[in-house]
Amino acid sequence: MKNRIGIIGGGQLGRMLGFEAKKMGFIVAVMDATPHSPAGQVVDLQLEGGYSDPEMTEELAEISDFLTVEIEHINTETLKKLVKQGIKVNPSPETIEIIKDKFVQKQFLLKHKIPTAPYAAVIPSETLGKRNRGISNTRADKGIEDLSTALEMTIEEIAKKFTYPIILKKRFDAFDGRGNYLIQKRIDIRKALEKLGTESLYVEKVLPFVKELAVVIARDMKGNIAAYPVVETIHKNNICHIVIAPAKISSKLQKKAQTLAKKVMKQIKGAGVFAIEMFLDKKGNVLVNEIAPRVHNSGHYTIEACYTSQFEQHIRAITGLPLGSTAMKVPAAVMINILGERKGEVDVKHLEKVLHMPQVSVHIYGKAETKPERKIGHITVLDETVEKAYKKAIKARKMLHI
């Protein structure tokens, strides 16, 4: 019987994948450098190794029938090698490779005519003298179309073209607000470069948007696709803060966003759950902001609110099982993140106050240390309307201290 799952990464996403995989009877191993990681606590085995450790990845593959990831910042070369050896890796390493380089991801969207905000590559400071050459990014597998090259400009040149504000982004290892810097005017450029370094950067034009939306969407091994309802996401310091499900938009826009998510899915390979983050502008245009090749913060509400959670859905998808219903079993849900407020040991204060409120679920991820902006847990509120759920979620979050 093939029932062993290996997950690269042992954070909260791996933990919630672990719950669902164990619920269905799978044997689960995770790989993470932090001993007794959030996911390691709730599965059969943790291998201690960094996300990109090639030997440890191979070791994990050896004890797994199905290999997956909870993070995209991993060693795709090793994964591609494992696929060649016949290991079932999902999502596909090629997909992860396109997505983990956020600039390549943008090139990919452009190539497939998927609407996205204008962007441009930034010339590295040390090559300022040698303009207009391809970015010196070597790619091992030449079988994959190389999307990593671009005409490069200085930030000032880009700003002239796009007009301020612009956002400077790191191509690699950027998530949860780290790796982004909003440049409102010329004087911010220096601070931005101090924060993000001068290598592997690109710039996006900041488009005025009405709402940020997200569609969590899954594909099984047979190619069937199932999309969850469109949700609204509210960010704070570039970190996902609140998710409103379903988004308060017209059914026409709901459909438009889901169609766009499906268009993205047609272009990327592999089974599993993906999240497509989008912008909705005031003209009703929907643009793709970013793709995540994994379960996503914008889908945490599905645990309580949907017939199949995004985590069970991912486990079904990567193990060759059919997808489950993505419908909501309640009218409305709002999720709010619990981010750390100080540095120190995790100690949840006033949990009992929050749990006095009906239809409120609190998730704490089992991290040893809290620090400002670290995701320590989340709260999901179910209610008859998103307005009611939203009000309760805000109230609940304020009560809790961590």
Add this chain to the structure above:
Amino acid sequence: MKNRIGIIGGGQLGRMLGFEAKKMGFIVAVMDATPHSPAGQVVDLQLEGGYSDPEMTEELAEISDFLTVEIEHINTETLKKLVKQGIKVNPSPETIEIIKDKFVQKQFLLKHKIPTAPYAAVIPSETLGKRNRGISNTRADKGIEDLSTALEMTIEEIAKKFTYPIILKKRFDAFDGRGNYLIQKRIDIRKALEKLGTESLYVEKVLPFVKELAVVIARDMKGNIAAYPVVETIHKNNICHIVIAPAKISSKLQKKAQTLAKKVMKQIKGAGVFAIEMFLDKKGNVLVNEIAPRVHNSGHYTIEACYTSQFEQHIRAITGLPLGSTAMKVPAAVMINILGERKGEVDVKHLEKVLHMPQVSVHIYGKAETKPERKIGHITVLDETVEKAYKKAIKARKMLHI
């Protein structure tokens, strides 16, 4: 921060308690003799020891802020000692003690005027000559009222009084159909005694019932009580087979059963989730069949169907947190057990067929070995009506082989 939970027992109930406790951020240890037990796989630590092992129980208490059980067949003497030392043990060891001796449980119900089927103690074969003395059951703690004595009769004498059919039951360690024997006529007595032994037995009158019902009910540390909807349970060979939620009975009967469950709760001590199993006769009388001092098979449906699952509810109750909403978030749910069909390694066949059906959840408990009548997992179906859910549950169970 007090956040360490110890659970005595590492079976599927401990596993599902573990999921919820970990979800809420607790550190969880379980105690079970089977290495890598169903619960041990999903929590921080397993101590290897039998349910009644006093030293191991004390070791578990040492690393726990809150101690609880997933099974009643345990060493209550050790637990009482730990309570005296200030350890928070819930449910109360006194309650477990009353319930784990099924004859004492009956005496307890009688004493508190809680309707229950007539019963009588069976005289042990070796004391046939010395009639009418108390059963020689020594009880260490004389502080607790001794309910263990009774006027004893032979099975034949009891049968004459009650008229056949009667059911012969073991007082201790009986669950999931083991420890019960239906005596239809005099000739069955010999077979019954061969099966159950001749010690610590009692007899119940078999009452004709229309339905079997159950109420899962919880009490928090402040004494607040919350009851789940009344469900119908269908047994097969004395093992819980199907649970229909809510039971198809009048709202008057719903209320009657919940009132009865609350009456039972008033008499038993301690925080936690309890299950009150009941008979409904054709005259509309509701009688208590048995009490379980723990989460229960009849409450598994709450994972998908209720705002707070029975497992989260128990964790809230025993850690001093307030109880959550017991309401259903869907109109109907049916749970069907997956019992083993053969002896051997667990190998779930045709899971993919079952998962093609929408709104069907499959739970597999991670047991290494399957055998006939062993609980290997369960299926929960959510639907608009219990009739639809029931049909789907039967269909789903038939597809699966284990």
